[in-house]
Amino acid sequence: MEAVLEGESVASGGIRHGDNALPALFGGLILTSPVSPGDYRRITLRRAMHLVVLLPSLRILTKAAREALPTQVGFRDYVHNASDLAFMLHALLAGDWARLGPYLMRDRLVEPVRARQVSAYSAIREAALNAGAYAAALTGSGPAMFAVAPDAGGAEVIKTAMIGACDVPALTYVTGIDTRGVRAIG
Numbered sequence: 001m002e003a004v005l006e007g008e009s010v011a012s013g014g015i016r017h018g019d020n021a022l023p024a025l026f027g028g029l030i031l032t033s034p035v036s037p038g039d040y041r042r043i044t045l046r047r048a049m050h051l052v053v054l055l056p057s058l059r060i061l062t063k064a065a066r067e068a069l070p071t072q073v074g075f076r077d078y079v080h081n082a083s084d085l086a087f088m089l090h091a092l093l094a095g096d097w098a099r100l101g102p103y104l105m106r107d108r109l110v111e112p113v114r115a116r117q118v119s120a121y122s123a124i125r126e127a128a129l130n131a132g133a134y135a136a137a138l139t140g141s142g143p144a145m146f147a148v149a150p151d152a153g154g155a156e157v158i159k160t161a162m163i164g165a166c167d168v169p170a171l172t173y174v175t176g177i178d179t180r181g182v183r184a185i186g
Contacts, residue, residue: 001025005037013063020062020140027181029092046095049177050149052133054124054162056170058143060117065141068113077108097148101135104148111138118143120167127165131158149174 004021018037023030029043084103091100105125115121115138124145128136132154133147147162149155155174163172 001038011062012066015066023181025182028177028179043089043092045092045177049097050152050155051175051177052128052147052149052155052159052162053139053144053173053175054146054159054166054170055144055172056118056120056166056168058118058168060114060142062141065114065117068117069110070113073109080106080108097134097150101133101148104135105137107137114138114142117141118145120165121145123165123167124162127161128158131161133158136162 001022004025005016005018008018008021009016016037017034018030018032018040019034022032022037022040026040026042029045030040031043032040084106088100088103091097091103118124118138121138121142125136128145128147133149136145136147138144139146145162147155147158149158152174159172159174163170
């Protein structure tokens, strides 16, 4: 764990955090503390989550994306995000992907800043939602975006819509939550 946290520190400009590294290492949905990145908790999902991931051929560095964020936020925006996080966690624990959507997409602090880096962000998000996605958002600093689909068939329709809305070449994947994390293949 220490090695992946150190690698994340190098990638993000000296900030030691586990929000990317620990889910990759352990698999699943992981909550981690920014103050103590080794303190983490796993969220066990009650049912499968169908995801579409679109990776546009854009380059966004984690360090630069972090530096673009505001250093101070308004109290109302902070309370809004904290409230939505609570409802998002409830939806995750309940396995209610339809209720997850609205709370996942109303971030007032990070995503509005980072979305400016992805030229077709709004078009991709709208295409995913119009194709039946419960939610569509950036993955971390981007440029990848993801959509939560109702089922495997819906994921294929959403994938086609997202790629059609992207203004640069992109890779797409239909996937789910990998609960196993790092492992040897082959």
